[in-house]
Ligand SMILES: *[C@@H]1O[C@H](CO)[C@@H](O)[C@H](O)[C@H]1NC(C)=O
């Protein structure tokens with residue numbers, strides 16, 4: 001039992017002070033056989049997954065260690081510190097509460113985000129108040145979900161393939177950058193959404209295709225929104241409008257052009 005007069009936190013104070021002054025400390029050299037390294041497990045992680053920055057060959061007799069965001073020891077970018085004797089963990093200004101420090105020095109990230117990508121530096125201080133540091137890298141790539149939301153910011157466009165078609169040939173009105181969360185696509189003849197000129201629609205979830213009054217039965221709608229015309233006629237020449245509705249009932253509309261010439 002410790003006497004009540006002995007300050008219980010006495011041993012905490014020095015190492016926290018040391019951490020602040022850590023960049024001024026002398027470095028100690030390790031035997032080259034025991035190279036201090038950081039390994040990211042996995043080496044590349046999909047957004048939302050957990051990642052461990054695993055420390056190999058951490059020396060014994062450590063007093064404390066800290067993790068920093070970036071390639072340097074910068075107190076403003078300190079994520080977390082661990083004092084080995086007291087086992088006290090303190091979070092730093094760069095912590096976002098998704099990181100956990102393991103007693104072996106490794107840093108565990110939960111649900112990584114794209115912003116977590118970058119360098120991370122571990123600084124360890126031994127009982128002789130010498131410091132050592134090592135930098136590792138965390139790589140996060142976007143999940144499919146983010147990929148789609150990036151795509152939706154790209155402009156929705158229609159391309160006619162070929163740009164001009166001879167009568168009797170097939171033409172594809174190819175849709176570019178259709179949002180990934182589209183629930184239903186409607187095609188209309190003309191430059192506007194007009195139910196009288198509805199050609200065909202496609203419901204993503206049920207894969208049901210409905211034909212409208214303006215259908216000639218020569219059009220095929222694809223799950224990617226593109227519309228194929230078979231055996232085009234001169235009367236097919238004109239504008240066509242696609243309306244896409246996403247899961248939040250947000251509508252996007254784009255108009256393309258089909259040109260048919262007589263050979
Ligand atoms: C450190 O601890 C973590 C969590 O217990 C473990 O997953 C990891 O493999 C350990 N790293 C080393 C180098 O032993």
Ligand SMILES: *[C@@H]1O[C@H](CO)[C@@H](O)[C@H](O)[C@H]1NC(C)=O
Pocket residue numbers: 172174175176222224225226
């Ligand atoms: C859409 O699907 C059709 C038919 O599979 C294909 O020919 C076309 O290239 C696709 N369009 C895009 C933009 O991927």
